[in-house]
Amino acid sequence: MPMSSRLKPGNILAQRWFARAEVEVEADRYVRYLAERGYARDTVERYFRSVAHFVHWVSQRDVALCDLSESQVNQFLHVHLPHCRCARQCCRTEVDARAALKHFFAMLGNAQTKPVPSVSTSIAAELAGFERHLIEVRGLANSTCTVRLRDVRQFLVDRFGTSTVRVSTLVSADVVRFVMRRTTGLGPGSVNSVVLSLRSYFRFKASCGTSTTSLIAALPRVALWRLAGLPNFLTPAEIRQLLNAFNRDSATGMRDFAITRCLLDLGLRRAEVAHLRLDDIDWRAGVMRVRGKGRRTDVVPLPRLTGQAIATYLRYGRPQTTRREVFVRHRPPLNAAASVDLVRSAVRHAADRCGLQQRVRGTHIFRRTIACRMVQRGAPFKEIADLLRHRSLDTTTIYAKVDLLALRRVALSWPGRRP
Ligand SMILES: [Zn+2]
Incomplete structure (x- = not known):
């Protein structure tokens, strides 16, 4: 039947x-x-x-x-x-x-x-070349490639339609007009993402011999300062408050708590937590393999509390599944790995429960918190870069510079002994 x-x-x-x-x-x-x-x-x-x-x-x-x-x-x-x-x-x-x-x-x-909008063969060829560049030369993660390709596809369709792509015929006004129209109503983070996509494409074209200097110069600079008055990292009290917001007697509570420990203790990125697999953890050696940004893999020490939270989840919380990822779904569709969105909502829901929803909007605040804690301890940038697994030391310096001022302001008012 x-x-x-x-x-x-x-x-x-x-x-x-x-x-x-x-x-x-x-x-x-x-x-x-x-x-x-x-x-x-x-x-x-x-x-x-x-x-x-x-x-x-x-x-x-x-x-x-x-x-x-x-x-x-x-x-x-x-x-x-x-x-x-x-x-x-x-x-x-x-x-x-x-x-x-x-x-x-x-x-x-x-x-x-899969319903995908169709583009002309000329644009398709252009995008294929750009995609190869993003993967092979820039070593970007799949999710980033998807965003870059989507923005550039929209730009090329908008400007060239069904005719042949000729980047040398573009002028600054084309770029400005597209960015203005495409980013109406978007927040600074999203606007910046579109700008990054186009800049990345123009640089790729420059590497192929097309002059794009004026096009790059035409891209707007986006100010990304948010919550300027508030320190953009969590205080020890806030961290305790957040960790207490999980019901660790429930299976999903055990999972979400372990997810949060990974973000907080190791400064993992959302996708790194979602992609963590059972074979990535070496319990005996006390280390964990992290599949990071740009297809790189690092081995990091597994702190005791993080290990405990993961082990508790595996033993008492994780449902039966054939998946090899550590964190899985507990609601339909079952037998599926936890997604990047699930990692984010695990943290957001906990923040809602303990009144930290204004402070913890995403998971990046944990990386910033770790960086600031280390700056405060006087750790050299190289050490912070290693822990956050940044490829370039510049990325780390920007971080700390942004937060150092805010850090000084709060650090002074903190009661108790100085570390
Ligand atoms: Zn109908």
Whole structure:
């Protein structure tokens, strides 16, 4: 008996839509796909009906599932759903449809079914060259490459459309106009990211012999000072407050506590925590392998408290799973590694619980806290750079310089003995 026929009778219409579009096989696979990932029956049914609705809409448009573009998916979500008149029993909640389709495309899996906007061959070739440069020359992490390529793709499409890419014909005004339009309403961090993407691309073109000096000069400088009055690192009291905010009797509490210890004791980055694997820890030697930024791997000592928190989670909190990552999901989709977002929300939720939500907005504050603690102790920059695993000493100096003034202000008012 096919999986999808085990669902409630109310799903007959949905089954008929899958059948009419001649994708019953996918309907069945989809139900099994969700069930295997631990979704509740209710959720499976809602998602199933949402995808059926989408399949129905697509089949009326004479497009094959594998030829869909991102804009068609968006059209379904934003234009069709609010005004849908397909059938009374239709699932037309946008949130459900969005989640359901994400799983559906993930299941269909191969790149050709992922809705990606298409670009001209000239732009595609340009992006391929830039991507090689980012990976092979700059050694950037995949996530950074994705952002850089997305920004540069938008820029090239905006400026050249379907014609051949000729960077030598660009003038400063093109750059300024694009940045202004693309960054309207974005925060300083996001604006800076777009600027970095373009600068990186122009430097790449310069290395290929195209003059881009005036284009680079046209890029705006973004001021990134935030919370200027507040010290941008946590005090020992705040750290205690945060560590006490976890319910360490619950499985997720044990996980989130161990995640936070990794960030706080070792200054790991979010992705480094998420990608930590069981085989990365050598319990006997008391060291841990960290897969860091720019595809580099470091071996760092594993402090006792961090090790204890991880061991407690592994022994009493971690659910049964075939994953090799240390931290995994406890809610559907099960049998999946903790994502970078999960690492961030583990910390944010704890901060919410203990009233530190204004102070701990991301996980970077932990790295800054470590740097400041070391500066205060008089540690040389080289030592701080090693601990934070910075590739260049410059990065470290910038950090400490930014925080040194703020540090002096608070350090004086701290009661008790000086370290
Ligand atoms: Zn409809």
